[in-house]
Amino acid sequence: MIRGWIDFKMTETMKRAQKNNYWRTQSVLLLLLVTFQATHTFGQKGNPEQPNIIFIMADDLGYGDIGVYGQSILKTPNIDRLATGGMRFTQAYAGGSVCTPSRSVFMTGLHGGHTVARDNVPHYDTYLEEEHVTLAQVLKSTGYATGGVGKWSLGDAGTVGRATNKGFDMWLGYLNQDHAHYYYPDYLDYNDTILGLPGNTLLRDHYSHDVLTNGALNFIRSSADQPFFLYVAYTVPHYAAPEEDEHGLTVPSTAAFDGNQWPTSAKKYATMLDKLDADVGRITDLIQALDLAENTLIVFTSDNGGHSTTYKPFNTNGPLRGYKRDLTEGGIRVPFIAYWPGHIPDGVVNEEVIAFQDMLPTFAALAGAKAPENCDGISVVNALLGNAQEEHHEQLYWEYGHCRARFDQAVRLGNWKGIRLGKDSRIALYDLSNDVSESLNVAEKNPDVVRQIARIMNAEHVPNERYPVGERYDGSAIWQNESPFSMDKRKGN
Numbered sequence: 001m002i003r004g005w006i007d008f009k010m011t012e013t014m015k016r017a018q019k020n021n022y023w024r025t026q027s028v029l030l031l032l033l034v035t036f037q038a039t040h041t042f043g044q045k046g047n048p049e050q051p052n053i054i055f056i057m058a059d060d061l062g063y064g065d066i067g068v069y070g071q072s073i074l075k076t077p078n079i080d081r082l083a084t085g086g087m088r089f090t091q092a093y094a095g096g097s098v099c100t101p102s103r104s105v106f107m108t109g110l111h112g113g114h115t116v117a118r119d120n121v122p123h124y125d126t127y128l129e130e131e132h133v134t135l136a137q138v139l140k141s142t143g144y145a146t147g148g149v150g151k152w153s154l155g156d157a158g159t160v161g162r163a164t165n166k167g168f169d170m171w172l173g174y175l176n177q178d179h180a181h182y183y184y185p186d187y188l189d190y191n192d193t194i195l196g197l198p199g200n201t202l203l204r205d206h207y208s209h210d211v212l213t214n215g216a217l218n219f220i221r222s223s224a225d226q227p228f229f230l231y232v233a234y235t236v237p238h239y240a241a242p243e244e245d246e247h248g249l250t251v252p253s254t255a256a257f258d259g260n261q262w263p264t265s266a267k268k269y270a271t272m273l274d275k276l277d278a279d280v281g282r283i284t285d286l287i288q289a290l291d292l293a294e295n296t297l298i299v300f301t302s303d304n305g306g307h308s309t310t311y312k313p314f315n316t317n318g319p320l321r322g323y324k325r326d327l328t329e330g331g332i333r334v335p336f337i338a339y340w341p342g343h344i345p346d347g348v349v350n351e352e353v354i355a356f357q358d359m360l361p362t363f364a365a366l367a368g369a370k371a372p373e374n375c376d377g378i379s380v381v382n383a384l385l386g387n388a389q390e391e392h393h394e395q396l397y398w399e400y401g402h403c404r405a406r407f408d409q410a411v412r413l414g415n416w417k418g419i420r421l422g423k424d425s426r427i428a429l430y431d432l433s434n435d436v437s438e439s440l441n442v443a444e445k446n447p448d449v450v451r452q453i454a455r456i457m458n459a460e461h462v463p464n465e466r467y468p469v470g471e472r473y474d475g476s477a478i479w480q481n482e483s484p485f486s487m488d489k490r491k492g493n
């Protein structure tokens with residue numbers, strides 16, 4: 001009897017406790033829900049589990065061109081703000097020393113000795129085939145809206161490798177990279193058709209960089225309610241075709257820099273950089289205005305090093321030796337800034353060695369998507385978020401010049417950098433820990449390191465029949481500057 005009463009009391013107590021716990025639990029859940037919603041639903045749009053990713057890549061922008069990387073003459077306040085409010089990497093590497101391989105490495109997650117497009121030449125109408133998986137396809141497969149503007153380089157209009165067949169819902173710009181040498185084109189590729197700009201070559205109404213930025217902004221506006229990936233492959237400050245501009249640097253006006261005692265080409269370069277910086281600011285401002293900042297990772301970088309003809313006082317590659325096309329650091333080490341308020345700590349300078357092939361596994365990890373198994377890159381999510389990065393690159397590999405006068409290879413192994421200029425030539429060795437300018441060849445003192453680097457060079461270069469080493473290519477561009485609006489075409493000729 002007593003036992004029964006105790007049992008009863010216990011049961012009632014337990015029930016009350018359970019009830020209290022239930023309500024306490026519910027209250028905590030409700031509070032969490034309100035907090036969560038205040039942070040993520042009412043304060044933020046989109047799914048925080050799948051952040052938006054905006055990858056802004058300049059063209060031929062050097063390591064030293066940006067204020068936070070030491071530029072002292074030209075001003076880049078908007079790009080600098082991404083670094084002061086985010087993370088700046090000092091040892092980030094492009095996929096190659098020129099446009100096409102760098103973009104191929106970024107899109108495929110395979111390094112320059114494995115990826116499908118190894119150099120800007122020979123010219124092919126497509127590089128990507130049906131079996132090649134791109135970063136855009138990976139993100140699209142997990143529900144991302146995918147858009148791109150600018151220079152694609154990996155497959156022309158009508159080919160299997162065109163952007164809209166390789167994962168992009170929207171592409172506005174230049175599928176063929178020789179087309180991208182024209183800043184006043186009379187058309188741009190737009191999805192599987194063209195955006196006609198008839199008369200533009202003559203009248204110069206539409207500077208292509210402005211059109212690309214408008215396309216990027218409109219893609220953000222139209223994708224704001226779902227996770228999106230935006231690839232902004234700008235074409236500045238790359239040179240223009242000489243028939244379009246006598247200095248090879250087409251801009252609408254150099255008025256903002258005319259007070260400087262610089263050559264005209266320098267004023268034009270400064271104008272390109274100024275427009276680039278302003279448009280990075282427009283993209284960042286729109287993300288802020290749409291209340292997407294805490295749910296959007298913005299990366300700013302360049303596809304390869306600065307050009308050798310850039311006005312010398314600008315010091316385009318900072319302390320680094322060499323330029324675009326070189327495998328010394330000046331050709332491949334690039335500015336790399338990651339900005340994501342609330343996720344990436346402010347003003348961090350990160351010395352982690354990262355490379356373009358890491359972007360596919362990194363973005364896939366952020367999106368909750370599966371990266372292809374044969375990827376050469378590693379996820380650097382932890383480095384990006386300011387956490388301890390457990391996996392590091394043991395080595396990095398680049399190559400350039402298969403069908404040119406000289407085939408070069410380079411390896412980074414820890415802080416060692418080995419470079420071979422010309423097939424079967426001797427390897428020069430530099431210690432980047434105390435010689436970032438690669439000025440002192442220490443190969444003779446470190447024969448074991450040189451042998452190890454030689455083995456890596458031999459192993460990582462996988463021959464590709466489209467890039468036969470030593471066979472000089474002298475073909476011209478496939479894309480021809482012929483207007484789709486010419487009178488001949490109207491007549492049906």
Ligand SMILES: [Ca+2]
Nearest residue numbers: 059060099303
């Ligand atoms: Ca480039």
